[in-house]
Amino acid sequence: MTRKPIMAGNWKMNLNHVEATGMVQKLAWTLADKEYDGSKSECVVVPPFTDLRTVQTLIDGERMPFILGAQNVSEHDSGAHTGEISADMLAKLQVTYVVVGHSERRQFHGETDELINTKAKKVIAAGMTPIICVGEGLDIRKEGTHVEYTLNQVRGTLAGLTAEQVAGLVIAYEPVWAIGTGEVATPADAQEVCGAIRAEVAALYDQPTADAVRIQYGGSVKSGNVAQIMAQPDVDGALVGGASLQPEEFAAIVRFYDLPA
Numbered sequence: 001m002t003r004k005p006i007m008a009g010n011w012k013m014n015l016n017h018v019e020a021t022g023m024v025q026k027l028a029w030t031l032a033d034k035e036y037d038g039s040k041s042e043c044v045v046v047p048p049f050t051d052l053r054t055v056q057t058l059i060d061g062e063r064m065p066f067i068l069g070a071q072n073v074s075e076h077d078s079g080a081h082t083g084e085i086s087a088d089m090l091a092k093l094q095v096t097y098v099v100v101g102h103s104e105r106r107q108f109h110g111e112t113d114e115l116i117n118t119k120a121k122k123v124i125a126a127g128m129t130p131i132i133c134v135g136e137g138l139d140i141r142k143e144g145t146h147v148e149y150t151l152n153q154v155r156g157t158l159a160g161l162t163a164e165q166v167a168g169l170v171i172a173y174e175p176v177w178a179i180g181t182g183e184v185a186t187p188a189d190a191q192e193v194c195g196a197i198r199a200e201v202a203a204l205y206d207q208p209t210a211d212a213v214r215i216q217y218g219g220s221v222k223s224g225n226v227a228q229i230m231a232q233p234d235v236d237g238a239l240v241g242g243a244s245l246q247p248e249e250f251a252a253i254v255r256f257y258d259l260p261a
């Protein structure tokens with residue numbers, strides 16, 4: 001089973017719409033220089049909501065080999081929910097992927113597995129693909145219960161989804177202690193949990209579903225460590241924060257297959 005690598009740059013709350021234009025143009029030029037055409041990996045850019053239209057227009061107009069993602073979505077469909085953005089609104093902007101349950105949303109905005117599960121269902125119903133984030137904090141890692149903790153999040157966030165739906169989505173394993181800290185999980189750490197997630201999907205559904213679902217690692221991924229992480233059998237991509245704001249760095253990450261492992 002070949003799973004296409006998915007390299008996603010989560011800009012978080014960085015770059016206004018003018019800066020976003022410069023960012024995707026530089027990324028496109030750098031990748032064009034290396035004759036990148038998206039055949040060996042998907043390059044997903046995940047800007048803030050206010051940049052989506054600008055980035056989508058550039059991707060379309062300039063035929064850039066990028067796929068558009070969003071960082072969050074409302075659990076509601078429409079109506080009196082001031083400040084919320086619905087899945088249908090994102091789909092209309094040609095958003096393909098929507099990150100749900102990022103640890104920063106869990107930690108600072110009180111998102112639970114149940115809410116993230118509802119959001120994932122809204123994303124799927126609108127014809128898009130959720131990137132469901134899971135991962136443990138430092139306290140759990142120190143206790144040594146990180147695998148069970150993360151699998152519990154997997155069970156909670158996938159609840160009620162069909163095998164077909166799960167086969168098409170993306171799960172991002174992001175250990176919170178490795179996010180924005182420069183502290184990278186070792187390739188073996190990433191493999192331990194990503195492998196356990198795939199085994200859990202096989203147990204919850206079946207082996208073809210587990211073979212199809214794509215699992216990303218996230219947490220201080222850079223051009224200097226991405227090749228080793230991607231060499232792990234159950235790691236199918238990276239969810240990149242800080243390094244995705246540097247076009248040359250992110251271009252190298254997207255082309256991880258040309259880096260020495």
Ligand SMILES: O=C(CO)COP(=O)(O)O
Nearest residue numbers: 010179180219220241242
């Ligand atoms: O949270 C992340 C991506 O969603 C990871 O962020 P960093 O790559 O900055 O550690």
